[in-house]
Amino acid sequence: MIKREFLLTYLFSLLLSLLCLTAVFGKRNSTEKAIYRDSSAPIERRVEDLLGRLTLQEKILQLGGNNNWNTPDNRRLGIAGFKMADGPAGVTIGRATCFPSPIALAATWDRDLNYRTAAALGAELRAKGRYVALGPTVNIVRDPRGGRSFESFGEDPYLSSQLGVAYVKGVQSKNVIATVKHFACNNQEDGRKTNNVLVNERTLREIYLPAFKACVQQGKCLSVMTAYNKVGHQYCSENWYLLNTILKDEWGFEGYVVSDWGACHSTVNSILAGLDVEKPKARYFGRPLREAVSRGKVQEKIIDRAVKRVLRAKFLAGVFDKRVKPTPKLVNTIEHQGLALEAARKSIVLLKNEGALLPLDRKKISSIYVGGSNANVAVIGGGGSSLVTPYYSVSALEGIRSAAGGDFQVLFSQARQRRASRGLSSQVRQAVSRADAVIVVVGTNSEIETEGRDRADLYLPRGQDEFVEEIVSINPNTIVVVVSGSAVLMNDWIDKVPAVIQCFFGGQEMGNAIADVLFGVQNPCGKLPITFPRWMKQLPPFTNLYEPPGEGPGYRFYDKYRQVPLFAFGHGLSYTTFDYKNLKIAPGNSTVEMDVTVTVDIHNSGKVAGSEVVQLYISDVRASVERPEKELKGFERVTLEGGETKTVTFTLDESAFAFYDIKAKMFVVEPGVFDILVGSSSSDIRIKGIVSKERGK
Ligand code: BGC
Numbered sequence: 001m002i003k004r005e006f007l008l009t010y011l012f013s014l015l016l017s018l019l020c021l022t023a024v025f026g027k028r029n030s031t032e033k034a035i036y037r038d039s040s041a042p043i044e045r046r047v048e049d050l051l052g053r054l055t056l057q058e059k060i061l062q063l064g065g066n067n068n069w070n071t072p073d074n075r076r077l078g079i080a081g082f083k084m085a086d087g088p089a090g091v092t093i094g095r096a097t098c099f100p101s102p103i104a105l106a107a108t109w110d111r112d113l114n115y116r117t118a119a120a121l122g123a124e125l126r127a128k129g130r131y132v133a134l135g136p137t138v139n140i141v142r143d144p145r146g147g148r149s150f151e152s153f154g155e156d157p158y159l160s161s162q163l164g165v166a167y168v169k170g171v172q173s174k175n176v177i178a179t180v181k182h183f184a185c186n187n188q189e190d191g192r193k194t195n196n197v198l199v200n201e202r203t204l205r206e207i208y209l210p211a212f213k214a215c216v217q218q219g220k221c222l223s224v225m226t227a228y229n230k231v232g233h234q235y236c237s238e239n240w241y242l243l244n245t246i247l248k249d250e251w252g253f254e255g256y257v258v259s260d261w262g263a264c265h266s267t268v269n270s271i272l273a274g275l276d277v278e279k280p281k282a283r284y285f286g287r288p289l290r291e292a293v294s295r296g297k298v299q300e301k302i303i304d305r306a307v308k309r310v311l312r313a314k315f316l317a318g319v320f321d322k323r324v325k326p327t328p329k330l331v332n333t334i335e336h337q338g339l340a341l342e343a344a345r346k347s348i349v350l351l352k353n354e355g356a357l358l359p360l361d362r363k364k365i366s367s368i369y370v371g372g373s374n375a376n377v378a379v380i381g382g383g384g385s386s387l388v389t390p391y392y393s394v395s396a397l398e399g400i401r402s403a404a405g406g407d408f409q410v411l412f413s414q415a416r417q418r419r420a421s422r423g424l425s426s427q428v429r430q431a432v433s434r435a436d437a438v439i440v441v442v443g444t445n446s447e448i449e450t451e452g453r454d455r456a457d458l459y460l461p462r463g464q465d466e467f468v469e470e471i472v473s474i475n476p477n478t479i480v481v482v483v484s485g486s487a488v489l490m491n492d493w494i495d496k497v498p499a500v501i502q503c504f505f506g507g508q509e510m511g512n513a514i515a516d517v518l519f520g521v522q523n524p525c526g527k528l529p530i531t532f533p534r535w536m537k538q539l540p541p542f543t544n545l546y547e548p549p550g551e552g553p554g555y556r557f558y559d560k561y562r563q564v565p566l567f568a569f570g571h572g573l574s575y576t577t578f579d580y581k582n583l584k585i586a587p588g589n590s591t592v593e594m595d596v597t598v599t600v601d602i603h604n605s606g607k608v609a610g611s612e613v614v615q616l617y618i619s620d621v622r623a624s625v626e627r628p629e630k631e632l633k634g635f636e637r638v639t640l641e642g643g644e645t646k647t648v649t650f651t652l653d654e655s656a657f658a659f660y661d662i663k664a665k666m667f668v669v670e671p672g673v674f675d676i677l678v679g680s681s682s683s684d685i686r687i688k689g690i691v692s693k694e695r696g697k
Pocket of ligand 1: 260
């Protein structure tokens, strides 16, 4: 009897162990065999395979956040949730390298530098265990008062497209998803969550969408973030025309669409219109989405469509094949610090340099006076979600002091400077008049230029204009350094001051970069990515009603209304000078195809080495619709030793000559003559040629 019981217990335990072993090995085998886990299988097969294993509940969990930066992991199938961080100027979670803000990166007009900066940022993101960068921002600076101007690449669609693409490719080269934002027409911060943008189709297509299109088609970005505002009465997160029609159907976008934080306002309308992921939390895409499916308001295939996009992006970012492991030592490396310095140096724009006051000759200097509200603070970036916390930062004063070494005296007094608006103390007047050079650092900061709020005007903060005027009246060797994220007005003092440099929010190395430019270690080579107006009255009203067809913001507007700005788009001087010669256009002067090659010789006519950004603008001489007087369609940076000449080549295709035809619903090039304008800024065209489009046979 006992024996039988023992035997039964024994058999039962054996069976149980067998079952467990089968379960364990069976599971492992089935996982090992799963196509989605096979890195050599085609991505679409992996996506289909994984989708087939998900329950409806699990699918819906892929589509919404569970906290500010993440979406939930699926442990059963080993699917990592999204791990995000804001990324336009550096990683915003914990401390990280703070690169110059995007407007500063735009001022470099340097695709390769933008690529390398974004790649470094991507590497830091991965090193922090994240793999989704919430950037770049490619909204156009429609008005320099826009609170987030500093976070974008400026006023021109071509410049924004080129740098946006470089950025996306750089970030994604590190197996990080780039999120191009904010789609679309998020050009104003006041009322950003409720604004209803009314933009005509041509302006939308020619000005506000090209950078997004380029990031999708050339950059192959894996994510696009919707804007808070409405476009044409519809919130961007439920805007069928923007998301399904343009982004996904016309442009062939293969990634996923994520809402800006709290920009989703509905369940059924949003998922049907093409929103794939809701952030920060699944308010409309959690239980309400499940209910919508069970009530038959949303078909499961619509859910599948969104989930596939999410999974595809995860596969493409290598999340299944490469573990995203935190590696803190890869953050703020010496290389990244060097890159932050290189970018900051190349972003500085020399606006004015009368009598070649700059660069300062340190051998001839025994004392420098440094003053101004932004002298003793490192204004590394603008306010809001993009603000990075660096390990260190360098103010202009610190940069100048370290450049001085012990070779000359650097005088500074914060206390006296604070009283500047009430007139300078006699001590400051002694110090200023005796100095061999005076450097006044003025500008804005992250409270004045911030997400969520536009500036009412472009005046420097209170007291700063007076401070500059008073200083220059005491010492004519005054150099003004403007640190800001967008344009500021300088009209009160610009004609009295011999030298001005513009330093857009320059990241952690800003102070060293300023010193390097002042003392000629770096020959300035930045160019303005936005127009600087002379007076407030030059700006059109900043409303929701967008420009009429063929007009556009920035230099397009100034050209049309014959306004002369203080500093034109593309302006930037050097410590040397460049000549433009031998413009050649091939093939000949007329073509049907409009595949055009333009070459021009650039000669460094000075003694020191320097870089010039050669800009190419196109003007349609006569068109059936009104077109901007000229539009940027090419730029190349060339570096030349003193006396050296190099040939710069531009390759243009039909798109450079096209406008959006609202009847044909496509970009078209009309037969006729086009001027090809090559120059050093939008208002400094040095050499011209023409090309004609012939009517096709
Ligand atoms: C901003 C986005 C940002 C998000 C997450 C929003 O307020 O508009 O640009 O990515 O917050 O920080």
